[in-house]
Amino acid sequence: MSNNDQPRIGPAPVTIREALPADAPALHHVAQRDSARSIERPALVALVDGELRAALSMANGTVIADPFHRTAELVEMLRLHARRAPSAERLRGGSALTIRRGRFVPRLRRALRATP
Numbered sequence: 001m002s003n004n005d006q007p008r009i010g011p012a013p014v015t016i017r018e019a020l021p022a023d024a025p026a027l028h029h030v031a032q033r034d035s036a037r038s039i040e041r042p043a044l045v046a047l048v049d050g051e052l053r054a055a056l057s058m059a060n061g062t063v064i065a066d067p068f069h070r071t072a073e074l075v076e077m078l079r080l081h082a083r084r085a086p087s088a089e090r091l092r093g094g095s096a097l098t099i100r101r102g103r104f105v106p107r108l109r110r111a112l113r114a115t116p
Contacts, residue, residue: 012049015075016081019043019055026052027064034064044081046074056082 019027023045024038030052031038039057045053054065056078063078065071 013049014077015050016044016077017047019045023052023055027055030055030066031064033066033068036062039064044078044085046071046078048074054078058082058085062088 011024011025019041027045028038029041039055039062040059042058044056045052048069052066053069054063054074056063061082063075065075078105
């Protein structure tokens, strides 16, 4: 029996990050399982052990979550991260981390000052 075949002891790793274009099939799958439409981007996603389980639209606050897994805590984590992230409106036209004509530092400072 290899290490990968052994049962997991303890909690699975959770990742919260911005949704990527490559997440589209997984977002669609979770939306179907949740009997919902796919969410609007930009969005945050919650992955458990690499599997997308929940997502929150930064554009309108819509949430989708896999009803076949425990996701209430994941949704709360997504909401917490969304409150701490720069709003979608402030990021319109490029993220705070986008370098445009040497304006990286001022944009980043403005984004950080605007976050609660």
